[in-house]
Amino acid sequence: MPRRTPLLYSNYNNTMRDLTATGHPETDGEHLESRPVAEHTSLGHLMVDGREGAQAEQAAMRQQARAGQAAGHEARRLAADHPSSNSERQANVHTEVGYQPETAPDPEKLYAVYYISTALRTLVGQVRIRSIADPTPEATVAPYLSEPGSIRMESLQSIKSEGENELAA
Amino acid sequence: MIFKKHRNDNNFTKKLLKMAVGSSPSQLKRGISERQLIAEESKIGRQLFGPVPKGHNREFFCLDERTLIWYESWTDQQGRKQEVTTRYEVHPHCILKVQDGQPYREVTGQELQNLMVAVRHYVLRVSDEVYHYPLSEQQAAQPQAYPATV
Numbered sequence: 001m002p003r004r005t006p007l008l009y010s011n012y013n014n015t016m017r018d019l020t021a022t023g024h025p026e027t028d029g030e031h032l033e034s035r036p037v038a039e040h041t042s043l044g045h046l047m048v049d050g051r052e053g054a055q056a057e058q059a060a061m062r063q064q065a066r067a068g069q070a071a072g073h074e075a076r077r078l079a080a081d082h083p084s085s086n087s088e089r090q091a092n093v094h095t096e097v098g099y100q101p102e103t104a105p106d107p108e109k110l111y112a113v114y115y116i117s118t119a120l121r122t123l124v125g126q127v128r129i130r131s132i133a134d135p136t137p138e139a140t141v142a143p144y145l146s147e148p149g150s151i152r153m154e155s156l157q158s159i160k161s162e163g164e165n166e167l168a169a
Numbered sequence: 170m171i172f173k174k175h176r177n178d179n180n181f182t183k184k185l186l187k188m189a190v191g192s193s194p195s196q197l198k199r200g201i202s203e204r205q206l207i208a209e210e211s212k213i214g215r216q217l218f219g220p221v222p223k224g225h226n227r228e229f230f231c232l233d234e235r236t237l238i239w240y241e242s243w244t245d246q247q248g249r250k251q252e253v254t255t256r257y258e259v260h261p262h263c264i265l266k267v268q269d270g271q272p273y274r275e276v277t278g279q280e281l282q283n284l285m286v287a288v289r290h291y292v293l294r295v296s297d298e299v300y301h302y303p304l305s306e307q308q309a310a311q312p313q314a315y316p317a318t319v
Binding site (some may be wrong): 105111116120121122124128 | 203206231233234237259260261262263268277279281282284285289292295296298300302304313
């Protein structure tokens with residue numbers, strides 16, 4: 001009897017089925033027991049595409065993060081010089097109630113999270129969704145549609161309109 | 170007779186649509202073949218981590234604004250199929266890594282740096298090669314990268 005798929009992930013599972021010829025793995029306990037955690041699936045063990053510039057890029061990103069950290073230190077120093085600032089007032093409150101702030105978050109980590117989050121939003125929220133909702137031949141025709149022998153987006157649009165009209169009728 | 174002809178035309182249109190984009194009219198009404206776009210993106214994503222070992226099937230793609238998927242399958246020496254699906258979830262203050270049967274784990278350190286580089290290449294290449302809209306490196310990390318109007 002197939003396992004029931006949580007509703008939350010049903011969409012994801014459907015996508016995986018479509019993307020892989022073999023379908024989505026039906027996970028069961030036995031399978032998991034025998035499954036090795038492949039080292040090659042861990043990004044921590046890999047260089048991206050073997051690019052020599054990857055290390056340099058990471059160093060540049062770290063430098064940016066450090067710059068952000070330095071700016072944060074400067075902001076805190078300025079705040080200390082001006083007791084009327086919000087941060088100072090909060091610090092006083094925390095001191096009075098014996099509040100122990102958690103370890104300051106790693107600026108490099110926060111920068112990486114911000115970068116990845118923003119990049120994905122840009123790709124999905126603007127480029128991909130726009131391509132789906134409002135395709136224009138100049139900017140958003142995917143290669144598989146513009147290859148010789150395939151149907152151009154203009155033709156596709158007319159077909160789509162016809163299909164929708166027929167369905168509406 | 171008229172109804173029969175109309176039904177035949179309708180079927181022909183559906184077949185044409187399926188040949189063109191692999192989607193049914195109902196799928197098109199929801200949005201034009203996002204699955205196919207993701208599949209195209211994955212063709213680039215799977216190249217980001219070097220050559221795929223022989224006999225392996227790899228997919229790496231951005232599922233949505235907060236999720237990256239790495240899927241890898243291969244056949245082991247006993248002839249059994251092995252599969253690992255890794256999901257990277259982007260949260261406001263961290264990125265969580267989820268694998269089948271494994272607890273959630275925060276991505277940190279070198280792995281996080283590598284993921285950032287991978288996403289950077291992924292977004293830049295996909296925008297250029299799939300959507301024909303090249304982004305600069307600065308644009309890739311700016312929320313308003315895509316023009317408001319075409």
